[in-house]
Amino acid sequence: MDNITTETVTSASPITPPEEPLVARVVDATKSYGTGAGRVNALDGVSLGIPAGRFTAIMGPSGSGKSTLMHVMAGLDTVTGGQVFLGDTDITRLGDAELTVLRRRRVGFVFQSFNLVPTLDVAANIRLPFELDGRRPTRTQGEWIDHLIDSLGLRARLTHRPHELSGGQQQRVAIVRALATRPDLIFADEPTGNLDSRTGREVLTLLAEASRTYGQSIAMVTHDPIAASYADRIVFLADGRVAAERGRSAAEEISSYMLGMEQHA
Incomplete structure (x- = not known):
């Protein structure tokens, strides 16, 4: 595989081929905090699409x-300027109530801290997105959840509460919960940050399998080159802008590129 080299991508450049379906995108997105001399631009004119599957x-x-x-x-x-889309839905100016419903039905989350409800057992944590939406899983959804539970080895743990599980088991529960509703897109925020390296690899393999076998769209935020090496596509940000985009790359190449970014910061 070729070594990673710096490649500048302006906000006007297409991040993905125009014919590739996108599950989410931002167009010239800016996000600022503070005013005057203390103003910070966390995002500075970012245009980026997350490809489906x-x-x-x-x-x-x-x-x-x-x-x-x-x-x-x-x-x-919310953004300070620009637009945000989930599929074809412009969510830029949606109110809190509309956003809550949209996230519940179309987006899944996997966090570094697992975010399981400590008073609920594994089965109840997995069903939580349906409970919050005031509905029960359909027969097809129930079969899908059973498949996930068996695939991730959680069948014997369904009546256990989070404190009775290992970190890896808790993260597996979080992944099943995120996948249960078959959301348009799963956001994973440093999903291996609290796991040992072996368990982290298992979790990353699960996420990659969900994408490659079941067509699940996943966007993972990470600082870890090893974690990023499991992805099909890597987007690099610097100073609130898209700096480069790469296809699947080895961890060593990603690390080398990141080091170069930090040296030029």
Whole structure:
């Protein structure tokens, strides 16, 4: 595989081929905090699309805007300027109630801290997105959830509460919960940050398998080159802008590129 070299991508450049369907995108997105001399541009005119059915990693040095980008694309935060789309839905100016429903039905989340409800057992945590939406899984959805539970080895743990599980088991529960509703897009924010390296590899393999076998669209924010090497596509951010985009790359190449970004920061 060729070595990674710096490649500048302006906000006007297409991040993905125009014919490739996108599950989410931002157009000239800006996000600013503060005013006057203290104003900080976390995002500075970012245009980026997340392709359907692919595993995209979003990387960058601390303060590059990667977490802010995920938050605005997921409807957890608003942009100062530009537009945000989930599929064909312009969510830029949606109200809190509309965004809550949209996230519940179309977006899944996997966080570094697992975010399981400690008073609920595994089965109830997995069903939580349906409970919050006031509905029960359909027969097809129930079969899908059963398949995920068996595939991830959680069948014997369904009556256990989070504190009775290992970190890896808790993250597997979080992944099943995120996949249960078959959302348009899953956002994963440093999903291996609290796991040992072996368990982290298992979780990344699960996410990659969800994308390649089941066509799940995933956007993962990470600073870890090893984690990013599991993705089909890597987007690098620097100073709130898209700096480069690469296809699947080895961890060593990603690390080398990141080091170059930090040296030029």
